[in-house]
Amino acid sequence: MRLAVLGAGAVGVAVTELAEEYGHDVVAIADSTHAAIDEHGLDAAPALEAKAAGDPLGSAHPADVFETEYDVLVEATPTTLGDAEPGFTHVRRALEADRHVVLANKGPVAERYDDLRMLERESAGSVRFEAAVGGAIPILSTIEDCTPAAVRAVRGVLNGTANFILTRMAAEGLDYEHVLAEAQDLGVAEADPTFDVDGTDAALKCVILANVLSEGGVSLSDADVVGIRNVPPSALDLAAEDGKTIRLVGEATRDGVRVGPRLVPENGAMAVSGTQNIVQIQTRHAGDLYSSGRGAGGPETATAVLSDVGRLPPIG
Amino acid sequence: MTDECASGSSTPAPDAEGVETDGGIQAYTVRLELVDEPGELLRALTPIGENGGNLLSIHHERGNITPRGHIPVEVDLECAPARFDDIVQALRDAGINVIQAGPERYGEELSVVLVGHLVETDLSDTLSTIGHDVNASVVDLSLAAPDGMAEPSSARVRLAIDSGNAAAVLESLRELADAKDLCLVEPLVGGDA
Numbered sequence: 001m002r003l004a005v006l007g008a009g010a011v012g013v014a015v016t017e018l019a020e021e022y023g024h025d026v027v028a029i030a031d032s033t034h035a036a037i038d039e040h041g042l043d044a045a046p047a048l049e050a051k052a053a054g055d056p057l058g059s060a061h062p063a064d065v066f067e068t069e070y071d072v073l074v075e076a077t078p079t080t081l082g083d084a085e086p087g088f089t090h091v092r093r094a095l096e097a098d099r100h101v102v103l104a105n106k107g108p109v110a111e112r113y114d115d116l117r118m119l120e121r122e123s124a125g126s127v128r129f130e131a132a133v134g135g136a137i138p139i140l141s142t143i144e145d146c147t148p149a150a151v152r153a154v155r156g157v158l159n160g161t162a163n164f165i166l167t168r169m170a171a172e173g174l175d176y177e178h179v180l181a182e183a184q185d186l187g188v189a190e191a192d193p194t195f196d197v198d199g200t201d202a203a204l205k206c207v208i209l210a211n212v213l214s215e216g217g218v219s220l221s222d223a224d225v226v227g228i229r230n231v232p233p234s235a236l237d238l239a240a241e242d243g244k245t246i247r248l249v250g251e252a253t254r255d256g257v258r259v260g261p262r263l264v265p266e267n268g269a270m271a272v273s274g275t276q277n278i279v280q281i282q283t284r285h286a287g288d289l290y291s292s293g294r295g296a297g298g299p300e301t302a303t304a305v306l307s308d309v310g311r312l313p314p315i316g
Numbered sequence: 317m318t319d320e321c322a323s324g325s326s327t328p329a330p331d332a333e334g335v336e337t338d339g340g341i342q343a344y345t346v347r348l349e350l351v352d353e354p355g356e357l358l359r360a361l362t363p364i365g366e367n368g369g370n371l372l373s374i375h376h377e378r379g380n381i382t383p384r385g386h387i388p389v390e391v392d393l394e395c396a397p398a399r400f401d402d403i404v405q406a407l408r409d410a411g412i413n414v415i416q417a418g419p420e421r422y423g424e425e426l427s428v429v430l431v432g433h434l435v436e437t438d439l440s441d442t443l444s445t446i447g448h449d450v451n452a453s454v455v456d457l458s459l460a461a462p463d464g465m466a467e468p469s470s471a472r473v474r475l476a477i478d479s480g481n482a483a484a485v486l487e488s489l490r491e492l493a494d495a496k497d498l499c500l501v502e503p504l505v506g507g508d509a
Binding site for chain 1: 427428429431432458460461462468469470471472474499501502503504506
């Protein structure tokens with residue numbers, strides 16, 4: 001497949017670098033201001049080196065990407081809330097041109113799922129978004145394999161930053177502010193950690209899961225979301241005395257989405273440590289399935305994008 | 317140990333759980349968890365006799381110690397139905413951990429952690445509200461306030477609830493926590509975990 005990659009952050013860059021290994025060609029990569037395009041297969045290395053050095057990716061305009069011959073648009077621009085722009089417009093343009101779309105961007109899938117599916121129905125192209133939930137961990141493809149109707153609920157630890165903070169607080173007895181500063185030094189937390197520690201990121205992933213289970217109708221405003229800022233070390237201590245710990249757990253069911261700090265068995269599956277993620281897929285006929293692994297990171301998320309590309313049918 | 321602590325009432329009804337006998341006496345099973353210390357068993361049995369209960373049998377499961385290091389004890393007793401609630405209350409007042417009292421009651425346990433200004437928002441009112449409105453009974457409370465009562469503190473509350481009632485109890489607890497601006501850390505229920 002010929003890939004056009006929108007977004008030149010960690011995920012977009014890693015998709016571009018790994019595409020060949022997965023048997024695909026990148027014909028374009030763009031950030032918000034510039035693009036590097038070659039319909040015959042882009043030699044991406046010079047563009048990525050230029051970007052890394054602070055120079056423009058290439059001489060083309062990002063809008064030129066849509067005039068290029070490609071098969072799959074990889075939408076890896078930053079997640080935005082509300083109208084999910086500009087990601088949503090990128091997806092619309094690709095689908096209207098009968099191209100496939102693979103998203104790593106959570107915004108359009110969480111906030112405008114029904115619009116997205118409507119565009120897909122009218123297009124020869126398909127939409128996939130494994131990378132938007134749980135990074136490298138195969139979650140949506142597992143649900144797809146089980147058939148969504150046979151899945152009762154999906155629960156999990158879906159934010160590595162919040163999990164890192166809770167894990168360190170429990171292990172060291174340190175308070176939230178202290179551990180957050182450490183996480184920022186290590187690059188585990190952003191300078192503005194709001195999105196992660198207030199549960200928004202985990203909630204977006206759960207909203208996507210709830211949309212898949214319910215065939216749409218859910219957005220972030222429907223989710224009940226509590227973050228971890230108010231969890232003191234003393235709460236983790238009390239949990240530990242009882243053989244438990246606290247994790248920021250997201251739950252997606254057909255009844256809705258909840259994200260909040262929850263008590264889980266200290267040695268149970270949900271109590272993954274550090275930046276690890278885990279999901280529990282509660283099925284009707286097969287009990288619970290668990291998958292854990294890296295829920296974020298450029299190459300990790302890129303593998304989910306490229307696996308999606310591999311699952312797309314030929315257009316025609 | 318039949319009649320050891322009895323207060324002189326009626327004939328025992330062998331093998332009569334829940335069956336009404338002469339004079340309206342009924343048999344009940346109470347499950348307790350005792351701390352593994354000398355004298356605990358006697359301390360647990362005394363309130364039964366003092367409140368009109370007649371002991372039928374005691375099963376002291378020393379080999380079946382709980383993860384918290386407690387010893388489960390199953391007590392069969394008989395009493396007038398009107399006295400049964402008093403007996404359970406007397407056990408609780410004596411600090412005995414009642415896991416189950418009679419059929420379908422307190423069949424499950426649920427632990428939650430509450431975080432916030434627990435003392436300023438009247439902890440004792442919070443606990444009695446749980447007892448009255450949430451339809452659960454507080455069996456254990458641990459409070460941690462490492463930074464003093466002026467700062468947010470944490471409490472782990474272990475509740476005995478009716479079997480199958482966890483969702484309703486958690487819903488009531490959420491309302492209570494919201495009303496007092498406390499953060500409720502619920503157990504993750506559902507699935508195998």
